[in-house]
Amino acid sequence: MHSAPDIHPEPPLVIDLDGTLLCSDLLLETGLAFVRAHPARLPRVLLWLTHDKTRLKQALAQATHLDVSRLPFDLEVIELIEAERRKGRHIVLSTTSHRTLAERVADHLQLFDEIIASDADRNLSAEHKKEVLVQRFGEGGFDYAGNTHEDLPVWRAARLSYVVNPEHRLERLARQLDNVAAVMRSNRPALGDWAKALRLHQWAKNLLIFVPLLAAHRLTEIALVGQGLLAFLLFGLCASSVYLLNDLLDLGDDRHHATKRHRPFAAGRLSIRSGLIAIPALLLTAFAGALWFLPWAFAAVLAAYYALTLAYSLALKRRMVIDIIALASLYTLRIIAGSAALAIPLSFWVLAFSMFMFLSLAIVKRYAELRQAREKGHAEKARGRGYYPSDLEMLASLGGSSGYVAVMVLALYINDLSTTALYRHPEVIWLACPLLLLWITRVWMLTHRGQMHDDPVVFAIRDRTSLVIGALFGLIFWIAT
Structure with a gap:
């Protein structure tokens, strides 16, 4: 009697x-999802961590629900798996993440x-993973x-090693093993990814720091301009951290989201770990300099x-009306920051004008998001927001009115003593x-008309018509002086 032929000529991959x-x-993904959903329960995460990492993984996996269909998978690795499956190979998913998530x-x-994954009894990392795989398939019995x-x-x-997106030193160590079948470099971060993640283009909003200098007619004082530039830089570092x-x-x-899914962290081009390191580094530098x-x-x-931005990220952005007032306040805080950095008092008129103007622009930002949702036929509440697409007309009314009130404040300012x-x-x-x-x-x-695709302040700095209007605006005040 002949034995059945081996249907798996190659060892498992x-x-x-x-x-x-x-x-x-996935550990960091679930941790962040838990903190966002339950910010007040952050101490519980630290408590789980003090017990052991296995307990932490299990608790986070059970307390959160990630939409795995939206996770950023490496397409080159998937192509490798599909090619080997067509050859009839046995494909194994082996991970330190909790089994619930792996499944x-x-x-x-x-x-x-x-x-083969971590569970309540074991954390499948490093040597533990090796021991389990060797016990299951034998020494050299798997790729x-x-x-x-x-x-x-x-x-x-x-038997063979596939090294995926390694750091230079790791690739060198892996090649010393003399069993590297391939080095896959499909997802390497670039400087452009960091520039996008830090939102360097959004630093243009920090030019509001110079408003007190302009309003006080002291733009020719070099020392104050230097202080303003330093404040601009430090505020930018703080904002990028946020x-x-x-x-x-x-x-x-x-x-x-149609466009935000391409952001470097959402798309997986930058690691969550690098972001968690950069956040306190930028913040400490900003406050130390300040x-x-x-x-x-x-x-x-x-x-x-x-503090306001953190509150906005964790809760306020999902609260109807409160979110746009918070956004308007964040713009106005830049002007207040300029006043504090330069020791130039702010007038009532500057604060009143900025609050109404920025409230209008904050509503512009929210209106643009909701309009896009309605165009896609979404009738339900916008994801992560407190509005329905049917609120568009009301938002347009409130936003336009707020902008026109800012004009009225400017008119009243003209008649002030x-x-x-x-x-x-x-x-x-x-x-x-x-x-x-x-x-x-x-x-x-x-x-x-659906032609606002950026922050309105950033739009104004890039838009030719807005720049011409701004230049004429400045010319009028110069002539008045």
């Missing part, structure tokens, strides 16, 4: 999950014949695809900005009112 098949880390990923991809230094023991025990945090907390929502070189009041405003002390010809400023009406109306018309 074992695929690591975090950082290899997946351009992310959901496997169910979604339908590429694996077997799952293995991984991506970190923790995979070195497994590569040593494997942008990174916001992106990490919003991973789930961003991956369901306390060392600028008045303490600037650091206080910076702290208020950070303090204005006559600053300008020789204050009546000339009346010409600025129709210009501002033109700009506000144009912005809202473009938004209504």
Whole structure:
């Protein structure tokens, strides 16, 4: 009697999950999802961590629900798996992540014949993973695809190694094992990804720091300009820290968004771990510079900005109306930061004008998002927001009205006694009112037509018509002086 032929001539192909098949880390993904959903329960995560990592993985996996269909998978690794499956190979998913998550990923991809993962009894990392795989398939009885230094023991025990997106030093160590079948470089971060994640283009909004200098007619004082530039830089570092945090907390929502899913963290081009390192580094640099070189009041405003932005990211952005008031306040805080950094008091008129103007622009931003949702036929509440697409008409009414109130504040400012002390010809400023009406109306018309695709302040800095109107606006105030 003849024995059945071996239907698996090649040894099993074992695929690591975090950082290899997946351009992310499920432990960090679930941790961030938990913090966003339950920010007040952050101490519980720390408590789980004090017990052991196995307990932490299990607790986070059970307490959160990730949409695995939206996770950023490495397409080159998937192509490798599909090619080997066509040859009839046994494909194994082996991961340090909890089995619950591994099973959901496997169910979604339908590429694996077997799952070996961490559970309540064991944390399948480094040497533990090697021991389990050797016990299951034998020394040299499997091929293995991984991506970190923790995979070195497994590569040593494997027949062939696939090294995925390694750092330079790791690739050198892996090649010393003399069993590297391929080095796959399908997901390498670039400087452009960091520029996008830090939102360097959004730093243009920090030019509002110079408003107190302009309003006080002291732009020719070089020392104050230097202080303003330093405040601009430090505020930018703080803001970038917040942008990174916001992106990490919003991973789930961003991956369901038409354009935000291409952001570096949502798309997996930048690792969550690198973001978690950059956030405190940027923040500490900003506050250290503020306390060392600028008045303490600037650091206080910076702290208020950070606290409000954190509250916005964790909760306020999902609260109807509160979210747009918070956004408007964040714009105004930049002007207050300039006042604090330069020790120039702000007038009532500047604060009143900025609050109404920025409320209008905050509503523009929210209106543009909802309009896009309605165009796609979404009738339900926008994901991660407190609005329905049917709220568009009301938002347009509120936003346009707020912008026109800002024009009225400007008109009242012209007749104020303090204005006559600053300008020789204050009546000339009346010409600025129709210009501002033109700009506000144009912005809202473009938004209504679906042509507003950026932050309105950033749009104004890039838009040629807005720049011409701004130049004329400045010319009018110069003539009035």
